[in-house]
Amino acid sequence: MAKDNKNPNKKPKLNPYWIYGIIIAVFISIQIFSGGFGESTGTQTTPAQFLDYLEQGQVDKIEIVNKREARVFLTKEAQTQAPHKNTTSKSIIPSVNASPNYKFEFGDLQNFEKQVNEVIQNNNLDTELVYETEHNVWGDFLLTLLPFVLIIGVWIFIMRRMSGGGGGGAGGQIFNIGKSKAKLFDEKIDTKTSFKDVAGLEGAKEEVQEIVDFLKFPEKYTALGGKIPKGALLVGPPGTGKTLLAKAVAGEAKVPFFSLSGSDFVEMFVGVGASRVRDLFKQAKEKSPSIIFIDEIDAIGRARGKNNMSGSNDERENTLNQLLTEMDGFGTNTNVIVLAATNRADVLDSALMRAGRFDRQIYVDLPDVRERQEIFEVHLRPLKKEETLDIDFLAKQTPGFSGADIANVCNEAALIAARKGKKSVNKQDFLDAVDRIIGGLEKKNKIITPAEKRAVAFHEAGHATVSWMLEHAAPLVKVTIVPRGRSLGAAWYLPEERLIVHPEQMLDEMCAALGGRAAEKVIFDKISTGALSDLEKVTKQARAMVTVYGLSDKVGNLTYYDSSGQSEYGFTKPYSEKTAELIDQEISDIIEEQYQRAITLLENNKDKLTELAEVLLDKEVIFKDNLEKIFGKRAFETPVLNSEEEE
Numbered sequence: 001m002a003k004d005n006k007n008p009n010k011k012p013k014l015n016p017y018w019i020y021g022i023i024i025a026v027f028i029s030i031q032i033f034s035g036g037f038g039e040s041t042g043t044q045t046t047p048a049q050f051l052d053y054l055e056q057g058q059v060d061k062i063e064i065v066n067k068r069e070a071r072v073f074l075t076k077e078a079q080t081q082a083p084h085k086n087t088t089s090k091s092i093i094p095s096v097n098a099s100p101n102y103k104f105e106f107g108d109l110q111n112f113e114k115q116v117n118e119v120i121q122n123n124n125l126d127t128e129l130v131y132e133t134e135h136n137v138w139g140d141f142l143l144t145l146l147p148f149v150l151i152i153g154v155w156i157f158i159m160r161r162m163s164g165g166g167g168g169g170a171g172g173q174i175f176n177i178g179k180s181k182a183k184l185f186d187e188k189i190d191t192k193t194s195f196k197d198v199a200g201l202e203g204a205k206e207e208v209q210e211i212v213d214f215l216k217f218p219e220k221y222t223a224l225g226g227k228i229p230k231g232a233l234l235v236g237p238p239g240t241g242k243t244l245l246a247k248a249v250a251g252e253a254k255v256p257f258f259s260l261s262g263s264d265f266v267e268m269f270v271g272v273g274a275s276r277v278r279d280l281f282k283q284a285k286e287k288s289p290s291i292i293f294i295d296e297i298d299a300i301g302r303a304r305g306k307n308n309m310s311g312s313n314d315e316r317e318n319t320l321n322q323l324l325t326e327m328d329g330f331g332t333n334t335n336v337i338v339l340a341a342t343n344r345a346d347v348l349d350s351a352l353m354r355a356g357r358f359d360r361q362i363y364v365d366l367p368d369v370r371e372r373q374e375i376f377e378v379h380l381r382p383l384k385k386e387e388t389l390d391i392d393f394l395a396k397q398t399p400g401f402s403g404a405d406i407a408n409v410c411n412e413a414a415l416i417a418a419r420k421g422k423k424s425v426n427k428q429d430f431l432d433a434v435d436r437i438i439g440g441l442e443k444k445n446k447i448i449t450p451a452e453k454r455a456v457a458f459h460e461a462g463h464a465t466v467s468w469m470l471e472h473a474a475p476l477v478k479v480t481i482v483p484r485g486r487s488l489g490a491a492w493y494l495p496e497e498r499l500i501v502h503p504e505q506m507l508d509e510m511c512a513a514l515g516g517r518a519a520e521k522v523i524f525d526k527i528s529t530g531a532l533s534d535l536e537k538v539t540k541q542a543r544a545m546v547t548v549y550g551l552s553d554k555v556g557n558l559t560y561y562d563s564s565g566q567s568e569y570g571f572t573k574p575y576s577e578k579t580a581e582l583i584d585q586e587i588s589d590i591i592e593e594q595y596q597r598a599i600t601l602l603e604n605n606k607d608k609l610t611e612l613a614e615v616l617l618d619k620e621v622i623f624k625d626n627l628e629k630i631f632g633k634r635a636f637e638t639p640v641l642n643s644e645e646e647e
Contacts, residue, residue: 042103043087061128071100193247199378200371207362212253229359231338235345236364239404242341246293256290262299273319281326288335297340303349327357379410386426409433439484446483456489461613462519463491472508480621511594518598542587
């Protein structure tokens with residue numbers, strides 16, 4: 001029965017190529033039956049033979065076609081003679097007109113006519129001489145039509161290719177330009193990342209896990225009258241794991257997950273961005289409940305009216321307006337959650353950031369020492385490492401590193417170990433990787449004079465000495481005078497990870513940074529350009545003390561820093577010229593005071609500074625142990641605590 005039911009609905013499919021074939025066959029038939037083939041039959045001969053037949057009275061009619069070809073029709077008696085029996089046309093295709101017996105082409109028409117007329121007059125023949133002009137109408141028509149057919153065919157081919165083969169909906173539009181470029185992830189194939197692969201980020205992970213729970217068990221939250229949030233914005237520095245969190249959500253949610261970048265909406269054609277936003281939300285609503293992830297949303301979410309320097313970019317603003325409407329407009333529903341990531345939250349439009357659109361802003365900060373340890377454990381899984389490798393030590397050696405930086409350290413350490421032919425990755429490989437990433441590639445073959453090398457040694461020894469003498473300066477880990485990257489020497493410190501910084505701590509760090517130039521002044525009584533990076537760092541710190549943190553007595557408890565990024569001062573300063581002079585003078589005083597402090601410290605410990613520099617010249621690389629031999633135990637040494645555990 002089922003088979004019988006299916007048969008009536010089955011209709012033969014009409015292939016468009018059949019239609020093309022029928023049209024071509026019709027044209028060929030018209031060409032054949034128009035007389036183009038039948039009348040051109042006949043045995044080929046020469047003008048001389050023709051004149052012989054004409055003199056013998058065997059020719060009944062001569063047809064001159066288009067002034068270049070002669071067709072010869074013999075008399076009935078001549079056709080029965082032996083030489084001419086096979087000249088009659090036996091064409092498969094029947095023709096209305098009689099076929100010629102012979103045909104040939106002649107040269108000049110005037111000479112040919114003269115010869116024929118002379119033979120007819122001399123022999124008193126009644127041979128008929130007629131003229132014909134033939135036109136192949138359909139052939140000429142087809143030749144005229146051919147260029148247009150080719151142009152239309154090429155155009156259709158291009159249209160089909162550009163539109164992705166046609167199709168319904170947005171795919172059928174010209175160039176497929178208005179269709180969303182979002183990639184739909186299949187949770188069984190595409191998304192292998194889970195929350196187990198995301199180390200650290202405990203607070204952020206809890207927030208996004210709750211979003212996954214909303215989608216899995218909505219009744220748990222809606223039973224109490226709550227509403228599922230519309231969106232969550234992941235904000236934080238580059239490399240902290242914002243996109244990784246979104247991948248984990250895609251892997252855990254078990255719902256359709258649309259992923260695209262903010263720049264995918266931007267196109268050279270007007271109205272395309274808004275069209276793609278509409279299409280994206282249309283697809284997401286059709287597959288709801290679903291998640292949309294927009295990476296680098298600042299590409300389209302920048303505050304409106306801020307980019308008038310190059311003329312108002314209406315296209316980007318139209319795209320943003322459409323996004324605002326889709327997220328929380330007149331006709332939206334609550335089954336689509338929007339995740340977005342950016343490291344430029346300060347430039348986003350306030351309408352995009354309000355509750356009801358992005359209900360939650362999840363700040364993904366740089367990991368602390370405990371979180372770095374967890375991140376190391378994740379990235380060390382695939383590596384063949386030594387059993388005794390201290391992960392806690394690695395976490396402490398990488399302050400300020402993001403998750404992406406730690407992944408890079410692990411990969412670089414594995415490459416260094418492989419380059420050295422080792423069977424496993426050890427502690428030294430990781431230290432070399434950190435040095436490589438922070439300082440750059442080691443350049444042992446760089447040409448440097450003994451005088452320059454001595455100056456660099458005292459410069460780095462000055463940093464080490466001053467930092468050792470000051471309470472709040474970061475403890476030293478390693479000093480080297482091997483050129484690395486663009487620097488001729490470097491000192492590695494292990495800074496304490498503080499949540500609050502006091503003025504004396506900042507001043508001690510500035511003094512330690514100026515220790516290099518101070519050592520040059522104390523030992524050689526002259527200074528060099530080698531302190532450029534130190535001066536840059538110190539100037540930024542001093543300016544921050546005065547203009548950002550309000551730590552200057554003369555300027556007072558004022559800040560000229562705007563954390564929102566909305567009040568852009570442009571070409572004007574937020575303070576008067578008199579205040580600007582005061583700020584400049586205060587910055588200069590702070591730096592000079594710390595410079596003199598460093599000089600005093602080094603003059604009091606000149607012999608130890610010289611001893612340390614000589615050891616550095618001899619070994620090129622020294623560690624904390626070498627300083628302890630010269631200076632003794634550091635007076636301010638305290639047990640290392642995780643600063644994150646303290647309030």
